[in-house]
Amino acid sequence: MNATKVNRYGKVNALVLPSIILVALITQIPILVTLGLSVVRWIIVRPDLRINFVGISNYIQLFTNPDFLWIIVNTIVMTVGSIVACTVLGLVISLTLNRQFPGVNIARTILIAPFFVMDAVAGIVWKTLMLHPSFGINSIICNLFGITPVDFLGHHPMFTVIMLVVWQWTPFFVLILLAGLQSIPEEIIESAKMDGAGWLRTILQIKIPAIANHIEVAVMLGLIFILKVFGLIYVTTAGGPGTASTNLPFIVYRTGFYRWDVGRAAAMAVITVILTLVFINLLFTFVRRKSKEVEA
Amino acid sequence: MKSLKTSKAWKNFLGFLVALPIWAFCLAYCFPIIYMFLTSFKSETDAVPPRLFFVPTLANYVTVLGSGIVPYLVNSIVITVLAMAGSILFGVPAAYAIVFGKLKNPDSIYFWFLSTTLLPAVSVIIPVFLVFKSLALLDTKLGMVMIYMGANIPIVVWMVRSFLKDIPIELQEAAEIDGASRTYSFFRIILPLAKGGIISTALLVFIFIWNEFFFAVNLTYVHAGTMPVFMASYMTQEGLFWAKLSAISTLTVLPPLILGWISQKALVRGMMMGAVKG
Numbered sequence: 207m208n209a210t211k212v213n214r215y216g217k218v219n220a221l222v223l224p225s226i227i228l229v230a231l232i233t234q235i236p237i238l239v240t241l242g243l244s245v246v247r248w249i250i251v252r253p254d255l256r257i258n259f260v261g262i263s264n265y266i267q268l269f270t271n272p273d274f275l276w277i278i279v280n281t282i283v284m285t286v287g288s289i290v291a292c293t294v295l296g297l298v299i300s301l302t303l304n305r306q307f308p309g310v311n312i313a314r315t316i317l318i319a320p321f322f323v324m325d326a327v328a329g330i331v332w333k334t335l336m337l338h339p340s341f342g343i344n345s346i347i348c349n350l351f352g353i354t355p356v357d358f359l360g361h362h363p364m365f366t367v368i369m370l371v372v373w374q375w376t377p378f379f380v381l382i383l384l385a386g387l388q389s390i391p392e393e394i395i396e397s398a399k400m401d402g403a404g405w406l407r408t409i410l411q412i413k414i415p416a417i418a419n420h421i422e423v424a425v426m427l428g429l430i431f432i433l434k435v436f437g438l439i440y441v442t443t444a445g446g447p448g449t450a451s452t453n454l455p456f457i458v459y460r461t462g463f464y465r466w467d468v469g470r471a472a473a474m475a476v477i478t479v480i481l482t483l484v485f486i487n488l489l490f491t492f493v494r495r496k497s498k499e500v501e502a
Numbered sequence: 503m504k505s506l507k508t509s510k511a512w513k514n515f516l517g518f519l520v521a522l523p524i525w526a527f528c529l530a531y532c533f534p535i536i537y538m539f540l541t542s543f544k545s546e547t548d549a550v551p552p553r554l555f556f557v558p559t560l561a562n563y564v565t566v567l568g569s570g571i572v573p574y575l576v577n578s579i580v581i582t583v584l585a586m587a588g589s590i591l592f593g594v595p596a597a598y599a600i601v602f603g604k605l606k607n608p609d610s611i612y613f614w615f616l617s618t619t620l621l622p623a624v625s626v627i628i629p630v631f632l633v634f635k636s637l638a639l640l641d642t643k644l645g646m647v648m649i650y651m652g653a654n655i656p657i658v659v660w661m662v663r664s665f666l667k668d669i670p671i672e673l674q675e676a677a678e679i680d681g682a683s684r685t686y687s688f689f690r691i692i693l694p695l696a697k698g699g700i701i702s703t704a705l706l707v708f709i710f711i712w713n714e715f716f717f718a719v720n721l722t723y724v725h726a727g728t729m730p731v732f733m734a735s736y737m738t739q740e741g742l743f744w745a746k747l748s749a750i751s752t753l754t755v756l757p758p759l760i761l762g763w764i765s766q767k768a769l770v771r772g773m774m775m776g777a778v779k780g
Contacts, residue, residue, distance in 0.1 A: 218602065220599070222596040222605065224592050226596070228648075229615065229655050232651070232653070233621060234618065240625055243629070302524060306517075307517050307521035313524055314528075318766055319535055319759060320531070320535065322755070324715065324758065330737050331538045331748075334744050334747060335541060335748070340551075341551045343533075382773065382774065385770040386774075420774065423773060423774060434623060440719065454622075454624070459624070459720065463720055468632075475622075479625045482621065482622055486620060
């Protein structure tokens with residue numbers, strides 16, 4: 207009896223194996239290879255140079271290159287800026303939408319749409335139909351007020367990219383935060399009102415602490431995805447002008463698939479992974495400290 | 503009685519007043535998408551410079567569908583459906599084993615899966631490119647399906663685990679006492695209970711794969727290129743034809759938009775529980 211039970215569980219346990227093997231094959235082993243490639247010099251289009259072990263020289267060259275350091279700064283600014291804006295906007299919008307009014311469900315559904323639109327399309331639509339300085343909505347509005355249309359992508363590339371990221375990701379924040387707000391029991395809000403708490407105090411001291419978990423999840427997932435922003439930049443600014451709106455994923459692509467400088471691109475990829483892990487760690491420590499404060 | 507009626511009407515009116523600005527905001531927020539949709543029915547001369555009033559036409563769709571788009575559309579559909587089915591086929595049993603099996607460290611296996619979703623795609627792209635090149639998998643549907651399965655199985659494990667955790671373990675045990683085999687209870691008890699969650703997970707994975715740009719643009723050219731790849735190249739070659747561009751964009755965003763709207767509630771639930779139950 208016991209033997210058959212063990213056997214049965216053995217079979218069930220084995221169900222996890224195919225997934226582990228495939229995921230390891232496609233995500234884990236390549237990362238190790240990337241780590242290995244980051245210490246060689248290998249430029250595919252220059253077979254005459256051969257593949258040489260160069261130690262950490264790829265990293266040294268990257269960190270002494272001001273352009274690359276700026277790209278790291280760009281990545282951080284883009285990620286942090288977008289997430290802060292998404293969180294604030296997401297909170298305001300979800301608090302607004304968290305009430306009963308005619309057509310509330312349709313309004314919510316409409317608002318979610320930008321999140322499901324692929325970033326390549328979002329970028330193209332904004333670049334042409336919306337922000338084009340001659341024929342976009344941009345020019346129509348500017349002409350209405352008699353001012354010269356702003357060339358958003360040419361003159362304010364970082365701001366514009368962040369704006370587009372925020373436009374795409376705020377609905378995602380709303381989706382999650384709204385679910386949190388709806389799970390707060392009515393009685394808690396009622397009793398706070400009975401105690402004479404105004405709407406601002408209710409929001410700051412009751413509602414926001416109550417959805418802390420949801421905010422955390424939204425920020426966490428937002429962070430992971432916004433660090434990877436690529437398609438949006440690819441179709442709008444192509445990282446330019448110069449490297450003004452280039453982030454780490456985009457420079458890895460440029461270096462690896464334009465200049466075919468495999469070693470350098472691998473080193474950049476490793477730096478991207480490290481930055482991702484640092485971000486996630488920072489977020490976790492921040493969250494933990496916050497929750498300790500609440501307990502204390 | 504009468505005053506009650508008027509107060510109700512008054513309340514309705516107030517509700518309407520509150521709703522109006524919210525409605526306006528939601529519409530304004532999505533204006534780029536609505537505008538894209540409208541432009542796709544304009545003739546090119548109505549689109550640039552934009553005219554407010556126009557005679558709607560399907561000409562753009564006819565032209566676009568007659569051009570090179572069809573193979574890319576087919577690629578997108580084939581790759582997305584196969585990779586989604588594969589991710590579910592691999593991921594659901596894995597989640598089942600993690601929840602109902604007797605693994606030594608189910609939590610650490612779960613966290614391992616989670617950790618792989620944190621890693622950026624750039625960290626694997628170069629080795630994957632080199633291996634694909636040497637195995638002649640570059641620009642093939644098979645290669646893309648494999649990549650997308652590897653990237654999305656962890657998401658399936660993450661979400662489906664949270665749905666399976668909702669199922670009381672007693673149900674499984676009761677079935678076992680009754681002498682039901684594991685296979686029987688999986689298909690007859692667990693699967694029906696988790697069906698809704700699994701379907702919404704599948705829809706989410708569909709959206710992710712359909713919209714995926716980075717791998718697609720780096721690993722495919724003409725044979726296995728998906729819609730994002732087509733969009734990007736059309737933009738560089740014929741980016742001046744805004745009406746046609748809008749028609750292509752509309753065709754591209756419609757499937758994920760519809761699926762997203764269907765699955766949004768379950769999606770939030772799965773993500774929250776996956777994260778909170780840890």
